[in-house]
Amino acid sequence: MRLFALRDYRHLFGAQVIALFGTGLTTVALGLLAYDLAGPRAGLVLGTALTIKMVMYVVIAPLAAAYVDRLPRRTLLVLLDVIRAAVVLALPLVSEVWHIYVLIGLLQAGSAAFTPTFQAVIPDIVTDEAAYTRALSASQVASTMESLLSPVLAAVALTFMSFDNLFLGTTAAYLISALLVLSTRIPDARPSAHTKAWDKAASGIRTFFRTPRLRGVMALNLVVAAAGSIVVVSTVNYVRDRLGGGQSDVAWMLASSGSGTLVAALVLPRVLDRVAARSVMLTGAGVLVGGTAGAVALILSGAATWAGTAAVWTVIGIGMALIITPTGKVLRASVERNAIPEVFAAQFSLSHLAWLVTYPIAGWLGTNAGLPLAWTVLAVLAVAGGAAALALWPRHDRTTAPATPVTGTLTRASLSKAA
Template identity: 80%
Template sequence: MRLFAIRDYRYLFSAQIIALFGTGLTTVALGLLAYDLAGPRAGTVLGTALTVKMVMYVVIAPLAAAYVGRFPRRTFMILLDVVRAAVVLALPFVTEIWQIYVLIGLLQAASAAFTPTFQAVIPDVVTDESDYTRALSASQVASTMESLLSPVLAAVALAFISFNWLFLGTSAGFLLSALLILPTRIPDARPSAHTKAWDKAAAGIRTFVRTPRLRGIMALNLVVAAAGSIVVVNTVNYVRDELGGSQSAVVWMLAASGGGTLLAALVLPRLLDRIAARTVMLTGAAVLVVGTLGAVALTVAELTTWAVTAIVWTAIGIGMALIITPTGSVLRASVAPNAIPETFAAQFSLSHLAWLITYPIAGWLGTNAGFTLTWSLLAALAGAGTVGALLLWPRHDEHADEHADEHQAAPDPATTTGPAPRTDRSTLTKAA
C-alpha cells in the first residue's frame, strides 16, 4: 500500500496503534480498579475519573492546537508519551480514590495535548490528497480495532494475571510509542490562518458554529456520548451487580460493543461509496437511540440476561461507528488546509464536551438513582441530539465539499454560513 511506503507515516501510525491499545487497556483496568476500591459505587468513581478526563480534553486540546507550532513537534510528542507512561505506572499503587482523580488528570492532560498534535502532523507528513484521506481511514480503523481487541486482550490477560499488571503493559506501550516517534522527520508546523494563539484556539469553534454540516456533527457528538457512556461507565456495575459476572465477564461485554463497531467498520467502506455521509451518520444516530431505549428496556422488563445485554451493547457499538467513521472526511472537506489543525482540535474538544455532560450522568446518577432513570435520561439526550442533527444539517448540504480541489487557499471557513456548492460526494466519503 502506497500510504505505508511513507517512512515517517509508518512510524507514526505504529506509534498511534501502540498508544491506542495502551489507552484501551488502561480504560479496562481503571474500571476494575474502581470496583476494587469502591464496590457498588464504582460507577461514581469511574464517572468522576472520566469527567476529569473530559475537562482536560475540552480545556487543553484547543490550547495545545494553538501553541503546538511554537515547539518542536517531535520532541513534544515524545515528552507527552513519557509523561503518560510514568503516570500509568503509578496507578497500580493507588490506595485512595482521590489519587485516581489526580493521576487521571495528569494522564489525560498529556493525552489532550498529544492528540491534536498528532492530527496536525499527519497532513504535513502525508502530502498527497488521496493518501491523506486513506490516512484518516487508517486512523479510524486503528481506533475501531482497539475498541474491539483491547477488551479481548484484557480478558485473556486476566485469566493469568491481576488487573494491576494491565497498567504495566500500558506504560510499556507509551514508551514504545515514544521510541517509534524518535526517528521520524516531522516538519515544522505550517503557518496558521490565525497568528494569535487565542484566535487559533477559537477559530475551529467558530467554524463549527457557522457551518451547517458541522453544527450537525456537534449534535451527533451528543448522541454518541449519551449512548457510549452507558457502555463505558455502567458496564462494570451492571455486569458485576445485576448479571453477577466476574472481572472477565465485564471485559467480554465491553468486547461485544467493540464487536459491533468492527462489524460496522467492515461494511462502511462500500456503503460510503454509494450513500452520503449525512445519511449514514443519521442512520447511526437512529441506531443509538434504539440502543439506549433497549438498555432502558433491560431494566424496566428486568431482562437481566447475558444474550439480550450483549445484543444491546453490540447495537450501540454499531451506531457509534456509523457516526464516528465518516466524521474525519467531513471535517477535512469543510475547511482550507491551514485550518485543518484548528478544526480537528475543535472537534476533539466539542466531542469530549458532550462526554463531559454524559459521563457524570451515567456515573453519579446511575449509582444514586438506578439504571432505569439514568438510561432513560441518556436515551432522551440521544433523541434530542438526533433531532438537532436533522434540523442543523440540511439535506441539500450533505454532498457539499468546499475544498475538494487539493484544498487550495480559500476564504476563512468561519465565514461559511450557507450550504456549499454541490460536488462529487466521493471526496467526502472515500476516507471511511
C-alpha cells in the same frame, strides 16, 4: 496511492495502534480498580474520573492547537507519550480514590494535547484525498480493534494476574509509541493566520458554529456520548452486580461493543466512496437511538441476560463507528489546510464536552438514582441529538474540500459555499 507505502504514515499508524491498545488495557483496569476501591459505588468513582478526563479534553485541546505551530510536533508528541507512560506507571500504587482523580487529570491533560496534534499531522503526510479517506478508516479500524481486542487481552491476562499489572502494559505501549513517533519525519505545523493564542483557540469553535454541516456534527457528538456512556461507565457495575459476572466478564462485555464497531469500520471505506457522509452519520444516529432504547428496555424489564446485553452493546458499537469514522473527512472538507489543526482541536473539545455532560449522568445519577433513570435520560439525549443533527445539517450538503489551499482563514462566503 497505496496508503501503507508511505513510511512515515506506517510508523505513525503503528504508534497509534500500540498506544490505543495500552489505553484499552487502562480502561479495563481503571474500572476494576474503581470497583476494588469503591465496590457498588464504582460507577460513581469511574464517572467522576471520566468527568475529570473530559474537563481536561475540553480545556487543554484548544490551547494545544493554539501553540502547536510554535513547537516541533514530533518532539511534542514524543514528550507527551513519555509523560503519559510515567503517569500510568503510578496508577497501580494508588490506595485512595482521590489518587485516581489526580493521576487521571495528569494523564488526560497529556492525551488532550496529544490526540488533536496527532490527528492534524495525518493530512500533512497523506495528501491524496482518496488515501486520506482510507487513512481515516484505518484509524477507526485501529480504534475499534483496540475496543475489541484490548478487553479480550485483558480478559485473558486477568485469568493469571491481577488487574494492576495491566497498567504496566500501558506504560510499555506509550514508550513504544514514542519511539515510533521519533522515527518519523513529521513536518512542523503551518503558521496559522491568527497571531494571538486566544484567536487560534477560538477560531476552530467559531468555524463549527458558522458552518451548517459542522453544527450537525456537534449534535451527533451528543448522540455518541449518550450511548457510549452507558457502555463505558455502566458496564462494570451492570456485569458485576446485575449479571453476577467476574472481572474477565467485564472485559468480554466491553469487547462485544468493540466487535460491532469493528464490523462497521471494516465496511465503511467502500460505503463512503459511494454514499454521502451525512447519510452514513445520520444512519449511525438512528442505530444509537435504537441501542439506547434497547438498553433502557433491558434495565426496565429486569430480565438481565448475557445474550441480550451483548446484542445491545454490539448495536451501540456499530452506531458509534458510523458516526465517528466519517467525521475527519467532514472536518477536512470544511476548512483550508492551514486551519486543519484548529478545527480538529475544536472537534476534540466539542465532542468531549458532550461526554462531559453524559459521563456524570451515567456515573453519578446511575449510582444515586439507579441505572434505569440514568439510562432513560441518556436515551432521551440521544434522541434529541439525532433530531438536532437532522435539522441542522442541510440535506443537499456536498461535503467537498476547498479546491486550492489559501493561507488565510475561510471567509464567511466560502464557508457558506462549502456547506
